[in-house]
Amino acid sequence: MNTDPVEMLVIIPHPDDAEIGMGGTIAKTTKLGKKVVYVVATSGEKGIEDTNIETEKIISTRENEQQAAAAILGVSHVRFLRFPDGLLEDNYEYRLAITREIRRFKPRVIATTDPYRRYIWHRDHRITGQVVADAVYPFARNYPAFPELINEKLKPHTVREVLFWGCDNPNYYVDITDTFELKVNALKCHHTQLGSHEENRIEQWARQRARNIAKEMGYELAEAFHRVEMLW
Numbered sequence: 001m002n003t004d005p006v007e008m009l010v011i012i013p014h015p016d017d018a019e020i021g022m023g024g025t026i027a028k029t030t031k032l033g034k035k036v037v038y039v040v041a042t043s044g045e046k047g048i049e050d051t052n053i054e055t056e057k058i059i060s061t062r063e064n065e066q067q068a069a070a071a072i073l074g075v076s077h078v079r080f081l082r083f084p085d086g087l088l089e090d091n092y093e094y095r096l097a098i099t100r101e102i103r104r105f106k107p108r109v110i111a112t113t114d115p116y117r118r119y120i121w122h123r124d125h126r127i128t129g130q131v132v133a134d135a136v137y138p139f140a141r142n143y144p145a146f147p148e149l150i151n152e153k154l155k156p157h158t159v160r161e162v163l164f165w166g167c168d169n170p171n172y173y174v175d176i177t178d179t180f181e182l183k184v185n186a187l188k189c190h191h192t193q194l195g196s197h198e199e200n201r202i203e204q205w206a207r208q209r210a211r212n213i214a215k216e217m218g219y220e221l222a223e224a225f226h227r228v229e230m231l232w
Contacts (some may be wrong), residue, residue: 024210026075099140099145102136109160161228167224
């Protein structure tokens with residue numbers, strides 16, 4: 001892992017969430033020579049319905065798929081926290097783990113799932129978004145927040161911008177027309193999730209979704225976020 005400054009830390013509940021939510025934006029960022037790192041909270045071991053596959057095999061497979069997808073998008077490093085899939089909680093342990101990664105990598109931007117999406121939303125996504133928001137402010141920048149991190153010599157860090165995807169009220173759009181193909185190729189790495197779908201159907205689904213988002217922006221294809229700038 002090189003020591004170049006991290007532009008963006010992408011924090012996700014499961015493998016494939018980053019590619020679905022913002023694969024084009026990630027590729028656009030790395031193509032500019034900026035460093036992107038993933039933090040994956042779980043290994044997605046409950047994302048497969050086949051009960052004949054051992055859990056350890058699922059974990060290994062999904063992590064390998066995530067590594068392959070990240071490589072296509074130019075992501076520098078992937079960290080797996082290996083919390084239990086489907087059992088994420090807004091608790092001390094999770095807040096500590098996320099704060100630790102923010103202080104470790106010191107990104108300018110953090111991207112994660114929106115915690116305020118109304119009605120139906122995966123619980124791991126909702127909780128991750130809230131924990132990340134709380135870690136950004138106040139915990140990552142508050143020196144005494146976690147004594148463990150003082151002992152680990154991880155100094156406070158102030159994030160400058162947060163991007164939430166999967167939001168009901170986007171206020172920030174990224175034109176991904178030139179990186180859409182990379183997004184699709186990264187999605188196709190997740191065979192355990194998308195293997196039952198023909199590859200052209202995956203592309204059609206992703207393209208239609210990106211077109212719908214871009215409709216009012218004058219782009220061909222886009223991804224949408226609720227963007228929060230930390231101005232203090």
